[in-house]
Amino acid sequence: MAKVKVAIVGSGNIGTDLMIKIMRSARNLEMGVMVGIDPASDGLARAARMGVATCAEGMDGLVKMPEWEDIKVVFDATSAYAHKKHSATAIAAGKQVIDLTPAAIGPYTVPPVNLDAHLDQPNVNMVTCGGQATIPMVYAVKRVAKALPYAEIVASVSSRSAGPGTRANIDEFTETTARAIETVGGADRGKAVIILNPAEPPVIMRDTIFTFSQGAEPEEVEASVEAMVKEVQSYVPGYRLKQKVQFEHIGDNNPLRIPGYGEFSGLKSSIFLEVEGAAHYLPAYAGNLDIMTSAAMATADRWVERTLRA
Structure with missing residues (x-):
C-alpha cells in the first residue's frame, strides 16, 4: 500500500x-x-x-x-x-x-x-523532549496509586544537542512540560526543570523523576515503571532505567512540605532514566532529539x- x-x-x-x-x-x-x-x-x-x-x-x-x-x-x-x-x-x-x-x-x-x-x-x-521521556514514568506511578499530589522532573541534555530552536524556547519548555505532567501524567501539581550540560565529552540525556503518591505500594510502582519502560523501548530502544526505583515512606509525623502547595504523607519515588539516541543524524548522546x-x-x-x- x-x-x-x-x-x-x-x-x-x-x-x-x-x-x-x-x-x-x-x-x-x-x-x-x-x-x-x-x-x-x-x-x-x-x-x-x-x-x-x-x-x-x-x-x-x-x-x-x-x-x-x-x-x-x-x-x-x-x-x-x-x-x-x-x-x-x-x-x-x-x-x-x-x-x-x-x-x-x-x-x-x-x-x-x-x-x-x-x-x-x-x-x-x-x-517536549523532557516530557516525552518523563511523563510515561509519572503516568506509570499514577495508574497504580489512589492519588498523585505531586511530580517533578529534571531533564539534563548535552548543550551540543540543543540547537537555537531549543534555546529560544526554554521558558515554553518548562511551562509546557509542567502542564503535561498534570494533564497527561495525572499529577495534581507538576514541575519541570531543564539543564543544558556543557560537559565534554557530551553526556547522554538523563532524566530524574520524583513522584509523591498515596495508596500505592513500592512493589506496584516498581512493576508499573518497568512495564512502561518496555513500552517506550518499542519505539525508543535506547530508553532505560539507570538503577532500580528508589522509595521513601513519608509519615504523618514528618510530612513532606512542598512550598506554596502544602504538606503531605505518602510514598516518594525517585526514578532515574537514561535516553540514548539511535544516532540517525546526531550522535547517540542526543537522546532528547x-x-x-x-x-x-x-x-x-x-x-x-x-x-x-x-
Whole structure:
C-alpha cells in the first residue's frame, strides 16, 4: 500500500533527524518536502542529497509548491511562535499537523500514555523532549496509586544537542512540560526543570523523576515503571532505567512540605532514566532529539492507520 507523503517544516537538528527516521523506518510515511528558511542549512542540503524536494522559503514557500497538494501530514519543528501561523495554514488546507514545538495549540500526545486519544484532532502536540521521556514514568506511578499530589522532573541534555530552536524556547519548555505532567501524567501539581550540560565529552540525556503518591505500594510502582519502560523501548530502544526505583515512606509525623502547595504523607519515588539516541543524524548522546522525533513518527504512523486505512 502506498505511503502517505509528509512535509517537515524546520531543517534544524530535530527536523533533520525526523526526516532520516521517516526515510529509514516509517511504516506509513514518505518524505515529500523538507522546508527551512536558511538555504545553506545542513538539513536542506542533506535532504537534497537524499532526493527529497526542498524549500528554503518557509511555510509560505511550501504552499506554493506543486508537492503541497499531495502532503497529508505536516510536522512542525520550528518554534512556538512560528507554529501558530504554520498550524493555521496547514489546517486550513486539510493537513494533519504534528507539533514538535512547545506551542501546545493542540492536545498533548505521549504515545504510550494517550496515543489514540486525540488522533481525531487536526493538531497534536508532542510536548517536549523532557516530557516525552518523563511523563510515561509519572503516568506509570499514577495508574497504580489512589492519588498523585505531586511530580517533578529534571531533564539534563548535552548543550551540543540543543540547537537555537531549543534555546529560544526554554521558558515554553518548562511551562509546557509542567502542564503535561498534570494533564497527561495525572499529577495534581507538576514541575519541570531543564539543564543544558556543557560537559565534554557530551553526556547522554538523563532524566530524574520524583513522584509523591498515596495508596500505592513500592512493589506496584516498581512493576508499573518497568512495564512502561518496555513500552517506550518499542519505539525508543535506547530508553532505560539507570538503577532500580528508589522509595521513601513519608509519615504523618514528618510530612513532606512542598512550598506554596502544602504538606503531605505518602510514598516518594525517585526514578532515574537514561535516553540514548539511535544516532540517525546526531550522535547517540542526543537522546532528547531521538525521543521527540520517534514519538512524532509513531503518532503520525498511527494517525494514518486509524484515519486513512481504518
